Amino acid sequence: MSEHTYKFNVKMTCTGCSGAIDRVLKKTDGVAEYDISLEKQEVLVKGTIPYDDLHAKIAKTGKQILSGETVV
Template sequence: MAETTVLKVAMSCQGCVGAVKRAIGKLEGVESYDIDIKEQKVTVVGNLKPEVVLERVSKTGKATSFWSDEPAAAKTDSPPVEAVAVL
């Protein structure tokens, strides 16, 4: 039965996306995948354990975690607050 794995992966350019694509492409059992560089999100569907997907993508050297491991504060839709110095 197919399982969906969603990862948060630090990707800053198309080279990063290519590295993740190559890593996922080497996994047996992948049925489909989607890489969203803007959201830093990788979704993999297939007959393989989420831990296997996480381990393989982590080998690219990109910071990788399960999407659900994201801290609650980072899940808000509000933009980050920037400090402004007042002179």
């Protein structure tokens, strides 16, 4: 399976929000690396996980995903 980079704009208001996403991504198979920017309201994820699966994982945190795209 090839590796992709995904970018999600996620509504996060505090470090608790970004921490919830961090905890989920840390234990998700297929995620090679990620960067969560509370300031930019952005989550960048690189890995082999399918887009829809990753979207569902982030959505399960209860945070609102404003948009998402495959970057590479």
